[in-house]
Amino acid sequence: MSVATTTPEQAQRATTDAAPAGWRRLVPTPKVLILGVVALVVAYLAIVPLWFLIQGTFLDQNTSAFTLDGFTRAYTDDKAIEMMRNSIWFAVGSAVLSLVVGTALAFLNVRTDVPFKSLFFAGSIVPLIIPGILYTVAWIFLASPDIGLINYVLEPIFGKGVLDIYSVWGMIWVEGLHLSPITFLFMVAAFRAQDPSLEESALMSGASRWTVIRRITVPLLRPAIAASVLIMTVRALESFEVPALLGLQNGIYVFTSKIYFMLRTYPQDFNGAGALALGLLAIAALGMLVEHLMSKGAKAYQTVTGKGFRPRPIELGKWRPLAGAAIIGYFVLTVILPLLLLVYTSLLPYYQKPSGKAFKSMSLDNYNALLDMSKATTALKNSLFLGVAAATLVMILMAVAAWIVVRSGIRGRKLLDLLSFAPLVIPGLVLGLSLQFVYLRSPIAIYGTIWILLVAYCTRYLPYGMRYAVTSMQQISAELEESAAVSGATWWQVFRRVLLPLLMPGLLAGWIYIFVVSFRELSSSILLYSSGNEVLSILIWEQFENGSFTVLAALGVVMIAVLMVLVSIAYKLGAKVGLQQD
């Protein structure tokens, strides 16, 4: 059919081409136009914020003259050393905690006959369905020195306020636990990728189970362990919710909370905040670079693998009940307690410890209040709109970008690949600050509107969209495309009628994933929102600052309910197209 439609056109072109050869070449074909626009948009999203961040940092905010004052103020402050020490302590501590917990869980799950295996993966999606801000708030309810439930329970034994969540230890605890499911998934993949015959052959050589673990299993996992520590350290460094909610209370600053603090106190110090942001960006980029180099080096560890025989799980014997109890304990601590506490709080007129009186006072008043609160409905609408818009735009852009990177032979396609992955190293807060610089100065009047949030979300989630699109593009044989082209289809026809339908499952999975993460975005939004265009997570933040915990909890329960539905759809789809999200 496509032959029939293109032939007359080509015939026509052949006749007209003969006469005025010159001007036709200047009119771009649809292919060139589409590819060009996509490449430009990606480049704009990835490069412009960084450029303005550098400008905003080095040019004085009032005189626009070159200055290093921002650095002086940010790094020679007598609190600066302490801030950096806190940052490193917090980030490394969280990474190590998540590594220990995540690896132990992964080992138990993949290599032993531990009970309750289905709980593992239920636990592993927690960071997706409970946003960091709600998780942190839940832990405040659990372990703050004055209202913490656990402190209340422990009071008869240890005295008042034995646990203090408002400390570096508390921050490490919350962040580490929140990251642990991600480490778990990462290490499960590593355990599974290991050829079980490497361990079996050690057994056959006469080595005991313990020797096998010590001399074969752990050394082979070393690259995965190192990579996960690096990634988790970077993620913890970039984390905003935990340090802001727990650290600011007692003046414990890390990079992100310090940047936020500098921008929320008047006079705003853009140069100083920029200097800190650049420092954070440099550390994050360095971490990612080292991780990338290491994973390249780890390829040397790959061997020929044969058929995948499931290794016989290690029988835990008398330790099995203990391991089972530990699993239940972990699940209760990371999933049940925080969720239960949010639901409990959302039903109370004011926050109080559980008691007969408290249970009697329970009602749905907070939820009713949400319905009457015009801000809440607007925020929900905004969040949904931004989720849909960001996910749609990113996936459309990335479908084309993935084609350029995977299929076209265009020179510089590697650069496009790099550009669409670049936002991965930009912490959310730094991106927020950069976009502030961009749209405070540029003539595009979107500052203070919902559109600047859309730009932020699109930029932040480009890398995720790219990963989904590239993975699905690689699964489609180039011959399918070539045979369509041989049949006479134009590039656009091939793309629309052959590639897009085949890519659809992958693009859809990516779409939902981006929807989910946009829906709970906080760290970029916090610097870019203005009154009237709040999103849900911002509203939660505001409620926290106002101290209205019960409304916050109700809002949180609503948000988690929406996320649960979205995430379960995402997982169904993800499983269908063979993608694992983290």
Place this chain on the structure above:
Amino acid sequence: MLEISNLIKSYPGDKAKKSGSQGARVFAINNVNLQVQQGEMFTLLGPSGCGKTTTLRSIAGLEHPDSGHISVKGRTLFQAGKGARTVNVAANRRGLGMVFQSYAIWPHMSVFDNVAFPLQVKPRSERPGKADIEQRVHRVLEVMELRQYADRQATKLSGGQQQRLALARALVIEPELLLLDEPLSNLDAKLRESLRYELKRLQRELGITSIYVTHDQIEALSLSSNIAVMRAGEVVQLGRPRDIYENPTSKFVAEFIGSSNFIHGDVVNRTGDNYVVDTAEGQLHLASSAEVPTGTKVSVSIRPETVDLTTQRPADLQNVLEGTVGTRAFLGDAVDHLVNVGKLEIRVRSLPNLSIEAGTKVFVKLPADKLALVPIG
């Protein structure tokens, strides 16, 4: 030397898993009995899923059978079942050598360390001294021609070298029994062939009793002193390579090892080992040691390379069928003719100098001593 009796290993079937009831179980190995003599190269041959690897892994101790008995040189390694005291020696206490399909070379160790590992992890009382270990590792590396690579990272070796390294590691403890799980299947065809002879020479020289698992009939025929052909968890035929090739006792074996022509018919006469089989295309005379009463429906099988093909009518017309050449295919070292005889199509493999055009009338002679009787089905 190795004795396996009544070995059974089953898994809950798919249906049972879903409903949670004790439904039909799937047998990975169903009542396997084997005796392997000292110094033998014994092969378990069969298609994937036939239970050959499960049998090998049960010997190794990596798989836990439901019941049965396994012993090496009179030492019971595994025993379970009604009335028997349960014995299950751990894999790392069986003292066997094993080469895995993937070689399972430890990528984080050097060639030397890979080979030294089995000596280093011996119980302290049996562990040789450092100098002794070094000497023994170098000796086995010498035999495997890997001496000059001792300090190299194991993953930097080529496929063939990795295979020899895996063998060196299995042999360094001088095991009673060497288990080989499709050790050549990861190599390309050329290398596979040369390593096959290498393996045979080594096994012969070292005189080590070996169990070899493969799905490749050429490997099995060329390497083994005895072959057990397995199908669906059972041993269907056991014997020397030549016996199995020339006298398959079932259609499965005849088809799985080499290729065969099958002609259906009824046994009409039998005197001693001599049978007369009536087929749609005429009577066939053959000799077989199988016990088949007259009147039974049977298949007569014959290998394509044992069929004689001529354009002239032979003098002796016993077992001669008349037909036309359908298709001719030149294979380099041989030529195949597909001859249509009535409704039958008989494949004839001959030396490449014979070439008969399609459509030519021909005579195929099926030599009586090359025909085998197999049950129908």
